[in-house]
Amino acid sequence: MKERELIRRIDAMAGLKNDPALLCAIGDDCAVVRKTDELVLLYTMDTLMELVHFDRQWHPPELLGQKAVSVNVSDIAAMGGFPRYLLFSLGLPPDFDDEWALSLSKGVARACDRYGCLLIGGDTVSSPAGITLTLTVIGEAETGQVLYRHGARSGDRIYVSGPLGLAAAGLALYRGEAGREEEFKRLYEAHLDPRARVRLGNILARSGLVNAMMDLSDGLATDLAHICERSGLGARINRAQLPHDVDLEKAAALLEQDSLDWMISGGEDYELLFTVPESATEKLQEVVAKSGYVLYSVGRMVGEKGMYLVAEEDGYKTVTAIDYRGFDHFS
Amino acid sequence: MKERELIRRIDAMAGLKNDPALLCAIGDDCAVVRKTDELVLLYTMDTLMELVHFDRQWHPPELLGQKAVSVNVSDIAAMGGFPRYLLFSLGLPPDFDDEWALSLSKGVARACDRYGCLLIGGDTVSSPAGITLTLTVIGEAETGQVLYRHGARSGDRIYVSGPLGLAAAGLALYRGEAGREEEFKRLYEAHLDPRARVRLGNILARSGLVNAMMDLSDGLATDLAHICERSGLGARINRAQLPHDVDLEKAAALLEQDSLDWMISGGEDYELLFTVPESATEKLQEVVAKSGYVLYSVGRMVGEKGMYLVAEEDGYKTVTAIDYRGFDHFS
Numbered sequence: 003m004k005e006r007e008l009i010r011r012i013d014a015m016a017g018l019k020n021d022p023a024l025l026c027a028i029g030d031d032c033a034v035v036r037k038t039d040e041l042v043l044l045y046t047m048d049t050l051m052e053l054v055h056f057d058r059q060w061h062p063p064e065l066l067g068q069k070a071v072s073v074n075v076s077d078i079a080a081m082g083g084f085p086r087y088l089l090f091s092l093g094l095p096p097d098f099d100d101e102w103a104l105s106l107s108k109g110v111a112r113a114c115d116r117y118g119c120l121l122i123g124g125d126t127v128s129s130p131a132g133i134t135l136t137l138t139v140i141g142e143a144e145t146g147q148v149l150y151r152h153g154a155r156s157g158d159r160i161y162v163s164g165p166l167g168l169a170a171a172g173l174a175l176y177r178g179e180a181g182r183e184e185e186f187k188r189l190y191e192a193h194l195d196p197r198a199r200v201r202l203g204n205i206l207a208r209s210g211l212v213n214a215m216m217d218l219s220d221g222l223a224t225d226l227a228h229i230c231e232r233s234g235l236g237a238r239i240n241r242a243q244l245p246h247d248v249d250l251e252k253a254a255a256l257l258e259q260d261s262l263d264w265m266i267s268g269g270e271d272y273e274l275l276f277t278v279p280e281s282a283t284e285k286l287q288e289v290v291a292k293s294g295y296v297l298y299s300v301g302r303m304v305g306e307k308g309m310y311l312v313a314e315e316d317g318y319k320t321v322t323a324i325d326y327r328g329f330d331h332f333s
Numbered sequence: 334m335k336e337r338e339l340i341r342r343i344d345a346m347a348g349l350k351n352d353p354a355l356l357c358a359i360g361d362d363c364a365v366v367r368k369t370d371e372l373v374l375l376y377t378m379d380t381l382m383e384l385v386h387f388d389r390q391w392h393p394p395e396l397l398g399q400k401a402v403s404v405n406v407s408d409i410a411a412m413g414g415f416p417r418y419l420l421f422s423l424g425l426p427p428d429f430d431d432e433w434a435l436s437l438s439k440g441v442a443r444a445c446d447r448y449g450c451l452l453i454g455g456d457t458v459s460s461p462a463g464i465t466l467t468l469t470v471i472g473e474a475e476t477g478q479v480l481y482r483h484g485a486r487s488g489d490r491i492y493v494s495g496p497l498g499l500a501a502a503g504l505a506l507y508r509g510e511a512g513r514e515e516e517f518k519r520l521y522e523a524h525l526d527p528r529a530r531v532r533l534g535n536i537l538a539r540s541g542l543v544n545a546m547m548d549l550s551d552g553l554a555t556d557l558a559h560i561c562e563r564s565g566l567g568a569r570i571n572r573a574q575l576p577h578d579v580d581l582e583k584a585a586a587l588l589e590q591d592s593l594d595w596m597i598s599g600g601e602d603y604e605l606l607f608t609v610p611e612s613a614t615e616k617l618q619e620v621v622a623k624s625g626y627v628l629y630s631v632g633r634m635v636g637e638k639g640m641y642l643v644a645e646e647d648g649y650k651t652v653t654a655i656d657y658r659g660f661d662h663f664s
Binding site: 008013015027032035037043051054090093100103121125127130 | 339340342343344346350352355358359363364366368369374376377378379380382383384385386418420421422424431434435438439441442451452453454455456457458459460461462463465467469471
């Protein structure tokens with residue numbers, strides 16, 4: 003059984019959620035619960051497992067602590083909210099090193115400072131094999147401004163808030179023991195120490211110009227599939243519009259990998275993915291440029307279901323199906 | 334480094350918590366955050382690890398799911414609140430069995446129903462070795478009624494809400510492969526399927542008669558040490574007043590163990606532990622009896638620090654020091 007099927011079945015078991023205060027439960031970046039008439043509470047929880055989500059061999063503990071916070075805070079940013087509080091459960095194997103655990107915790111504390119949230123609780127437990135980190139972040143947003151995965155409309159332009167595939171390339175460089183730390187610093191850092199786009203997420207939410215939003219944690223293909231599914235639409239990605247990144251291309255050449263694959267299927271970008279009606283795109287660019295951000299329009303939502311990559315080479319237009327895992331081949 | 338030292342150092346790193354909405358952070362059963370003038374939000378997070386907190390060989394998955402919810406809800410009960418929402422992160426090893434994972438989730442869902450809370454989010458991840466369960470429960474309480482670990486006064490009577498050591502005995506029976514399921518059903522069930530004392534916790538909170546409260550998760554010695562520490566006091570436990578349990582004595586005889594050790598140091602009772610001024614004890618018994626509960630007065634808070642067990646045998650009074658881990662010998 004696949005993860006999404008398990009989640010679907012767990013959700014189905016969880017019973018009727020006829021609670022007027024619960025505005026959104028399973029299925030978005032955060033659960034959304036009414037706090038007051040003006041404010042909602044946002045709840046998200048993510049687990050990082052050693053050897054699945056990180057490798058102690060190359061991940062400095064302080065950066066790992068920061069990353070654990072950032073990936074959770076990114077879910078709050080994806081709804082347009084601000085993080086307020088954090089709960090942190092740390093599983094440590096019998097052989098754990100005190101200094102390592104303290105450095106990790108220092109990273110958690112530093113990231114809390116950075117994002118303006120407070121560590122208010124959690125748990126420490128023995129773990130028979132490998133380190134586990136589970137965080138719950140509690141955020142707040144104004145009720146009328148929360149952005150969901152649903153809400154995209156046919157014709158909307160699809161935007162991403164930064165380059166794609168850098169973290170996937172960084173991970174591939176580590177796994178390939180590629181070295182060249184200085185040359186590929188941006189890619190290594192994208193994997194080790196991603197930053198949540200809290201301020202931008204809030205600017206987008208306040209702008210009133212965005213129809214749907216989420217964060218890019220599992221890769222463009224998977225994440226856009228969520229927006230498509232929740233909005234009952236399809237999407238066309240334009241190959242030529244995907245952000246070009248020189249470092250990414252260099253790493254792809256070195257490792258003999260396809261940079262497009264990293265951009266489409268690579269996870270952990272933690273950029274924002276969102277859709278905007280065509281009529282609002284000019285206003286959006288104004289709002290965002292004023293705050294010093296750069297956006298990339300990478301495609302368009304369409305009424306017909308399915309996701310396709312549209313490319314043009316030597317005057318020939320090719321259209322390739324993408325499923326939520328990415329795609330196997332490029333033509 | 335011990336767990337409590339690690340937590341202390343993490344808490345110290347977490348920085349100043351100068352947030353007027355944060356009424357209590359690390360150091361109690363839940364973090365307490367102001368929601369409105371009348372209501373507070375309660376947050377708790379607990380992790381259960383395979384082979385540390387449970388054994389898949391004898392723990393039926395549905396009961397394990399229920400237990401994971403109960404031990405978290407117990408922290409809400411310990412503050413006098415009601416559970417409202419639940420986040421659930423499930424780590425599954427590569428060889429996991431679909432039916433097993435679904436039964437576990439069914440247990441989580443059933444316990445949510447029982448406690449009147451809703452499963453609103455979480456995470457599912459691969460776990461390299463062993464199942465991990467982390468839950469966050471979000472509760473609510475009336476601002477003026479929340480009960481903390483601090484607040485006990487010298488002279489207060491110490492109460493527990495039920496028999497002690499049953500879960501520890503049940504675990505010992507499993508480990509000793511003692512069998513006799515029918516005979517020791519209560520003990521096995523105390524380990525497999527504990528229940529959080531939500532209704533009683535709320536009755537106690539509303540009564541206005543209780544000075545300090547927490548739940549018994551790590552055993553009387555450890556948990557009472559928390560109340561002592563947070564209240565700046567010591568405690569005397571009266572051996573003769575500890576609830577006598579026939580099944581517990583039978584199991585102790587069978588396994589050649591000391592039932593007193595289970596009562597003092599055994600964890601996972603999930604009963605409530607609380608202190609009440611002498612002048613309020615009569616009123617308390619009235620309030621509680623009306624609701625059908627039985628309480629056990631087991632000792633007294635004292636100004637002098639340290640915890641002691643006071644026993645009388647053959648006319649001789651013995652006083653034995655207890656530290657937060659329990660004690661090594663009885664005289």
